[in-house]
Amino acid sequence: xxxxxxxxxxxxxxxxxxxxxxxxxxxxxxxxxxxxxxxxxxxxxxxxxxxxxxxxxxxxxxxxxxxxxxxxxxxxxxxxxxxxxxxxxxxxxxxxxxxxxxxxxxxxxxxxxxxxxxxxxxxxxxxxxxxxxxxxxxxxxxxxxxxxxxxxxxxxxxxxxxxxxxxxxxxxxxxxxxxxxxxxxxxxxxxxxxxxxxxxxxxxxxxxxxxxxxxxxxxxxxxxxxxxxxxxxxxxxxxxxxxxxxxxxxxxxxxxxxxxxxxxxxxxxxxxxxxxxxxxxxxxxxxxxxxxxxxxxxxxxxxxxxxxxxxxxxxxxxx
Ligand code: CO
Ligand code: CO
Numbered sequence: 001x002x003x004x005x006x007x008x009x010x011x012x013x014x015x016x017x018x019x020x021x022x023x024x025x026x027x028x029x030x031x032x033x034x035x036x037x038x039x040x041x042x043x044x045x046x047x048x049x050x051x052x053x054x055x056x057x058x059x060x061x062x063x064x065x066x067x068x069x070x071x072x073x074x075x076x077x078x079x080x081x082x083x084x085x086x087x088x089x090x091x092x093x094x095x096x097x098x099x100x101x102x103x104x105x106x107x108x109x110x111x112x113x114x115x116x117x118x119x120x121x122x123x124x125x126x127x128x129x130x131x132x133x134x135x136x137x138x139x140x141x142x143x144x145x146x147x148x149x150x151x152x153x154x155x156x157x158x159x160x161x162x163x164x165x166x167x168x169x170x171x172x173x174x175x176x177x178x179x180x181x182x183x184x185x186x187x188x189x190x191x192x193x194x195x196x197x198x199x200x201x202x203x204x205x206x207x208x209x210x211x212x213x214x215x216x217x218x219x220x221x222x223x224x225x226x227x228x229x230x231x232x233x234x235x236x237x238x239x240x241x242x243x244x245x246x247x248x249x250x251x252x253x254x255x256x257x258x259x260x261x262x263x264x265x266x267x268x269x270x271x272x273x274x275x276x277x278x279x280x281x282x283x284x285x286x287x288x289x290x291x292x293x294x295x296x297x298x299x300x301x302x303x304x305x306x307x308x309x310x311x312x313x314x315x316x317x318x319x
Contacts, residue, residue, distance in 0.1 A: 027141045028070035028202055031133060038135035042067035044205075045081050045126030049162040049280050050179060051172055053093045057100025057125060059182040063205065063281040064127035065108050069190035070203040070284060071140075073133035075110035080127055083120030097125050108185055137194055139201035141215055144287035146222055148199055148309040151293070153189040153302060154181050154283025156209055157237030157274060164245040170236065178234055182281040188301050189284045196288045196295035204282030208253045210275045212285055213316050214260050223312025227319055228271055230306045241270045249278035261316040275318065 007025040014025075022038060023031040029042035044064045048056045061078070068075045080101060084094055094117070102112050110129070144150075161178045164170040186203060193201050204212045209231065213224050253276035263272060287309055296303045310317075 022135060023071070023138060023140065028067040029073070031071065031135070031138060033135065038133045038138070040068050040071050040073035040131040040133045041128070043081070043126065043128040045083070045124050046280060047122060047124055049182070050165070050175060053096035054100040054103070055179060055183075057097035058104045059100075059179070059281055060097075060125045061101035061104035061127055062183060062185055064129050065104065065110070066186050066203040066205070066281060068129050068131040069186035070201055071133055072137055072190055072194050072201070073131040075105070075108045075129050075131040077111050077113045078105055078127040078129045080112060080115030081125070082115065082117040083122065083124035084117050085119065085121055085123065089123065101125070101127060104183075104185070108187060139190070139193055139198055141200060141202045142220060143200040144216055144220075144222055144224070144309045145199050146309055146311050147290070148287040149290050149293060149305050150213075150224055150226065150307045150309060151286050151288070151296065151303045151305050152204065152209070152231070152283050153186065153286070154184065154204075155232035155234045155304075156204070156277055156279060156282065157234040158182060158280055158282060159208070159247045159249060159278040160237050160240050160245055160274070161234060162280065163247040164236070164240040164243075167245050169240060169243055169245055174236060181234070184281075186284050188299065189286075189303070192296050192299050192301055193284060193286045193288070196286075196292040198286045198288045200287045202285050204279045204285050206249060206278045208250065208276040208278050209285070210257055210261055210316055210318075211253045214257060216285065216287070217312070217314045217316065218260075220314045221311060223310050223315045223317055224307055225310055225317045225319060226275075226307035228267055228275070230304060231275065232304045233274065237274065238270070241274060246273050247278055250274075250276045253278065257316075261318060263318045267318050
């Protein structure tokens with residue numbers, strides 16, 4: 001789970017401090033030490049983003065696994081959490097969602113070891129994932145340094161596209177490229193981030209590129225300078241923004257970011273919404289030394305340099 005209001009509340013109410021906690025609430029996942037092994041723990045639950053239940057299960061699992069990768073960890077086991085209305089769905093739908101989740105877990109080398117379902121008016125599914133991480137090589141959300149370059153490992157616009165699918169503006173067929181990205185694990189990206197000595201890393205999910213970027217700079221002495229034209233965008237996204245297919249979450253994110261992001265005057269309202277678009281199973285947002293970009297280049301993995309870290313006051317500058 002990402003830095004959120006809930007995590008802030010947990011941070012506020014939790015009074016006991018344990019030396020076993022290496023990373024507490026506020027990062028992509030928590031890390032605690034059990035018998036000298038660093039355990040990464042995270043949970044995320046989402047509502048359907050596609051029509052096919054197997055694909056939804058696989059995407060939701062990927063989305064949950066992503067926080068382990070964002071910490072530089074390796075997933076080991078998972079528990080399923082499902083909100084499900086037995087009046088609205090046949091048990092076979094539930095089974096397909098779980099089959100999809102197991103498919104993703106298989107690819108990640110992790111196993112589903114249990115779960116819990118409850119009656120809910122709206123279908124929800126997600127995983128609680130446990131992984132392990134080298135405690136000296138944890139990829140944290142903060143730590144970016146002046147002069148670093150900023151890269152992302154998937155194009156953005158997924159929230160706009162899934163909203164367009166729900167709104168009947170796009171077909172299942174139109175969604176194929178976006179689905180391909182949502183089904184792409186962040187395992188290789190995480191491995192390359194570790195190999196490249198990344199200074200900071202997070203995954204882009206509900207707060208959008210700008211919201212997650214802000215989490216990487218808040219309270220620090222640096223700014224992120226992001227070049228709008230360098231940010232890769234999925235096909236059909238611009239068109240869908242123009243037909244009004246923007247998720248509520250993008251507006252909420254922009255509102256939250258008011259005063260935290262400085263936009264150059266030429267950055268349009270459409271651009272701003274796109275940069276704040278909530279992603280499901282989005283890519284990693286990584287900062288690293290410029291000379292280490294070669295690790296990503298040589299790996300052949302998809303990535304795009306979108307800006308640079310400069311001295312500042314914990315803001316995002318979009319040019
Ligand atoms: Co998270
Ligand atoms: Co995260």
